[in-house]
Amino acid sequence: MEKLRKVGFANLTSLEDTLELVFSYIKINPIEEIEVNTVLNRFLATNITSELDIPPFDRSAMDGYAIKAEDSFNASLSNPKKIQLSGKIEIGEFSNLNLNNGEGIRISTGAPIPKGADTVIKIEDTEIENDVISLYISLPPGKNVSKKGEDIKKGTQVLTEGVELNAEQIALLTSLGLDKVKVRAKPRVSIFSSGDELIEPGTKLKPGKIYNSNTPMISALVTLYGGEVVKGETVKDDKDIIKNKLIEATEDSDIIIFTGGTSVGTKDFLPEIVHESGIVLIHGVAQRPGAPILIGILNNTLIFCLPGTPVAAYVSFLKITGIVIRKMLGCLILDPRHEVIAKISKDVPVSSLGYLHYLRVIIEKTQNELIAKPVKLKGSGVISSLTFSDGIVEIPPYREGLKKGDLVKVKLFPQ
């Protein structure tokens, strides 16, 4: 039998070794400076250190009167303390008013605390008549005052290179006064599908043909992972055509993704092309689905030839190509998927040791735990198994499956 098995993917590489090897060929993408209102979901290219104290001055956290706390000591509803109104500070206004003992200055939320004051009493805890303010409660010094630098001290590093910029980070960057931000240029990705069986969505289906769903799917994933889709094309299963397309794509792409054409079928030119015109780094990864994957380099451009079956292409992207895109972005968290811990609902045997297995699961919530139910499926071409499931459980290469009730980590699909 040995002899018969020689075709195909005799030497599978582990996922870890695959990524380690591919990473050794990666340069982090160059920096570009862009407007802060366009940075959503981009990746920070520098550490950010605050050049300001936030808040930049002692400020009132309430609408009320700036006072000296000691003037309120022992005040109560039945025994109010009285002070004299001596001025007013509006928000946004910088005042040179000076507060003396026995005085109060009307102050609005966010306005700077005047010199001499150490406390703000809320308007609801006072009454005023003829500029005499009655204080009905006793306050400790510092009450209702946000101190300069309380949130962020000048010189503090507040964001780290490689972080993804979401709404919270954008709030922080702009509160520091930044209107431009240095981020990593998006990896440029060209996507090809090959296969004489493929026809484009929107045309009429013909006998023996199927619609090409890989290019749109992979395009969406590239976008979600922070890359820029340069082109997405279906090419004829012809060696010269494919070769020319690939060489041409290396001119404006950091990454080429090719789906289909990597098994040992009669028309599988990809390994030949990459071998002849570039370097083959990996041919076959020990994962299921997704073993028949070819990774190489053509003219300094990484090329990933993913399996043509949609689910295998999908998981290969999540575990390899997507990770590489985020590595190029200098990203801190290479796998963006959220992870939850769930109890597996039934035994899951593994057919072949040595492969990292990806199990699609549906998550059901009970009162205080999550249950992961394996999705029944046949074959890695089953697209509906993705839309009907919530995420993926990984079974490590040398684990003989899962037992009902095992706690497992479920990586949710990227959104």
Next chain:
Amino acid sequence: MEKLRKVGFANLTSLEDTLELVFSYIKINPIEEIEVNTVLNRFLATNITSELDIPPFDRSAMDGYAIKAEDSFNASLSNPKKIQLSGKIEIGEFSNLNLNNGEGIRISTGAPIPKGADTVIKIEDTEIENDVISLYISLPPGKNVSKKGEDIKKGTQVLTEGVELNAEQIALLTSLGLDKVKVRAKPRVSIFSSGDELIEPGTKLKPGKIYNSNTPMISALVTLYGGEVVKGETVKDDKDIIKNKLIEATEDSDIIIFTGGTSVGTKDFLPEIVHESGIVLIHGVAQRPGAPILIGILNNTLIFCLPGTPVAAYVSFLKITGIVIRKMLGCLILDPRHEVIAKISKDVPVSSLGYLHYLRVIIEKTQNELIAKPVKLKGSGVISSLTFSDGIVEIPPYREGLKKGDLVKVKLFPQ
């Protein structure tokens, strides 16, 4: 004291009642038909029923020979069965070949199974010499054949109105041959901030001023939640200017978001404006932070006046305005945040019953559980408390805080 408390937000509405009331004024957005390559993160406006069987024909799942299974019965490595090669079917080719007993047809992965064949034997399990194929294993009928309709039967509903379109759904839609998809139009959102203390990022900070971070933060959130930002402006704290801006914005916006200007401060014109020119639906929500929120209607446009403090504005968006945007999108899951279950690391007392409290937490992973650590903070203006934390735990209005070790649901920040 009662008398002194009359100012402010005497009648807070619960979050549930707030949403119920606001929902009663919402129309789901109109449908627009767009190219499938632009649907990522849009929301489906119709159910999708497959008009095809997927796969559309019986096809080979392997490279090998299409055979009649019975011709392989009892075959083994030591006792191969022999059949005659009678043709070849490539992928993408529809063949009229007919398979007879004792024959095999060379077939590639994905190619249609010829009439008469019921099984595919993998190339690795055969040898061929002078068109005589040796079969080395015995196969049951149907082996390595993907049956027509096995993934999706014609007429099956495969996607539901309101679902968010991610890579998996895009793969499914295109595999059905769709190149255009009906989605909900994006809610158009105008964002304003008011406050004489605000200056724009990129300019020099002046005494008493702070940078406006709310408009960029809210813009990012609107985008993440599926809305379209029509404009983002900072306006002067002047009643007429604000009023004119708001009335103008109602012409091209489904939603207006205003941050700042909703407390009982001296310059807070928003309640007046909405009351005079429209309808006030809600003034004050029983949540912390985020109580001072005003919701109304101006010229059929919903207006949300969120607190000016960034964290209060942020959580109010997540819990109210963002939910409303997704309601307008006809979305099935109104809160897009992922939820994980974690153990709280310490007691968390609650200062005032009757409010829904939002607790920012950091999540730490241990072997088999997640620990939620409350973020130490002071005040809802503390932007760094968002970037330093991972999500929010909610403490219901009538629960007296959390006990160390309690299992809690953590809603992760939206990405």
